[in-house]
Amino acid sequence: FVRLYEEGLIYRAERIINWCPRFMNAISDLEVEVENTPGKLTYVRYPLEPAEGQKGEPGYIMVATTRPETILGDTAIAVNPDDARYKALIGRYAIVPIMNRRIPIVADAAVEKDFGTGAVKVTPAHDPTDFEIGQRHSLPSIQVIGFDARMTEAAGAFVGQDRYDARKGVVAELERLGLLDHEEDYTIPLGHCERCGTVIEPLISMQWFVKMAPLATGALGAYRYGQMRIVPERFGKIYTDWLENIRDWNISRQLWWGHRIPAWHCANCGQITVAREDPAVCAHCGSDRITQDPDVLDTWFSSWLWPFSTLGWPEDTADLRRYYPTSVMETGYDIIFFWVARMAMSGIHFLGVVPFNTVYLHGLIRDEQGRKMSKSLGNVIDPIEVMDEYGTDALRFTLATSGTPGNDIKLSMNRIMGNRNFANKIWNASRFVMGQTEEIGGGIPALGALQPKTLADRWIVSRAQRLTGEVTRLFGEYQFGEAGREIFEFFWSEYCDWYVEIAKGQLQDAKLREPTARILRAVLDHALRLLHPYMPFVTEEVWQHLYAEVPEAERPASALIVAPWPVMDARQLDAEAEEGFALIQEIITAIRDTRKHAEVEAAMRVQVILVAGARASLLKREASLIEQLARTESPRIERKLATKPEQSMAQVAGGVEIYLPLAGLLDVARERERLATQIETARGQIERSRKMLDNPNFVSRARPDVVQKERDALAAAEDTLAKLEARRGELG
């Protein structure tokens, strides 16, 4: 405050400010909430004073107002200088109704010709625009509404009345005097106190202000020249628009809590002393009859110093040197003006450097109906209660993954419940993995140190690496929600549902026992690290258990929260394994589906015959997976089959023919129906692909790999169709 005052950037002046009559306090423009409220536009005739030498009825000038009670404080009527209708009246006088005060008719460009009557009553004490007009034309201000929203002595007969009672009274009186022309329904943008909802009264008051224009320049430059990036980008425009149209900031508040304004008023000479230390005497006349200004500072006047005042500023501390400027400021978009823009301004002004390189803005959390949470509405969700019921990690994960940057989130209890289940899944899977692998040993190797053996091993390691790359990329783009969802997907659907299930089989195999245990643990460790920012508590707890047997010196870190963030190792990306495993997954799912259709009992092992062409050798190697996960007998795998199995259900998945011989269980009619559906699907695909490939423009203009992909898809679909049709023929 003192520095800005000394630099001439803080001044004290009488201005129109937003006054909350309930709190008896001034508030800044940002704390006023404008609401369109139904009201009336009242047309009032002001008698004109006769011009010199004029004879007969001098007539009237008509104005429109939404606040008739302010008529009592009018000190002029203004018209637009270019308005032909009123040109002759400029410089003449009118009489304020009721008060019978003589006021000038002035010309001011602020008046819109096309609104109302084109003439406006001017009440400098109760309207910001009127105040400015008053300044330009040296008009007196007459305050007719007091700080308690009651009429003052200056309001004559209305003294003591509430502002709204006075409004009614004034209208009635105008009517009685025959000066009320008419009233119209009109929607009025009405300012309310953000905190208590009371209608704001614009009043002239002596307050402290900060000159903002010089400060805004730096904050604008920092954004425009790329020193400060705003994510998502669209908020940058909101930031610059505000700074470009900045108005001075009223920083004094008539409250008794807050930082007191370091200014002392002298009763002797009337001057002000602003000082860092409490002064004993007036700096101007030496009198000891000084009293400190009773006002305190707007809370944001402290907050805008936050990026450096928290680091020990104005001392030149080690913290300040190290942490200022910081990299990312994360906050809600609703306080871009209150806080972000002002921090940028103060940081640049006091330290010469923007306080953060990136501002990441998140959305607001709303209730399940999308309403803003508010105490008066009673729809505030208490995070403590949610955490008690579902856990902190579940809430945190939900908030982090429910939306997209800068967009509001409707908080859904269902979603939180689902993520509670996820935390539970992590716990259970980890418990199982640790329980199964504890005695096998092998420690917890880094993912990159693994030598995956089986197809499933290669697949899960590759998937984990790919995920790591993806998450890192998304973090770089501030796509935290998408990154979290992908980790969720990997952990639950790939690691738990597939790999852990497969590992149950591999752990039975003496040769695979140890490597499988190592992979289980390494991938778990890896996934925990990726997940830690989203679910710090469960992951940390599990991680501590995971490393419980590892000597302190051999651990990568004392705790997960400080463990190294994973980096993708491209050498372990294994497209071939991913493709091969996808085929196995497809076949297993198809067999399961067929079993369900045939209503085969879940416990029953079924026979299966796979006709796989070139993929036969792959399937032979991975037969045990199919056996285990699709609950089949040892599958019979052929490259080709001359005679197709009779009395069996069939399906084609990834080009592989799948037969389940189900003598006695086969319902030929239903099977035919099922085949028909599949055939239809295949035909649809073929039609689609043909249409594209028959279009010479597609072939010549699309990227070659896209065309090739389409050709492959067509070939695959045709192959599938041929197989399905052959099958239908066999069914007879």
Add this chain to the structure above:
RNA sequence: GGGCGAUUAGCUCAGUUGGUUAGAGCGCCACGUUGACAUCGUGGAGGUCGGGGAUUCGAGCUCCUCAUCGCCCACCA
């Protein structure tokens, strides 16, 4: 008055360089086999991506326009 966002499955939402058959959670239907997890597993049903137009070989995604909802800014009394 100016600007921004949203509109995708019954519900809540993803889908960011335009490219096979648009995904998830919840809900729904059916079934539950070897004890990590029923806060679970398996399979399934369900969407002409708000309307219209344009660009393109190709649009949920780009452009124009309209509609509905929401938000921000704003001194036409």
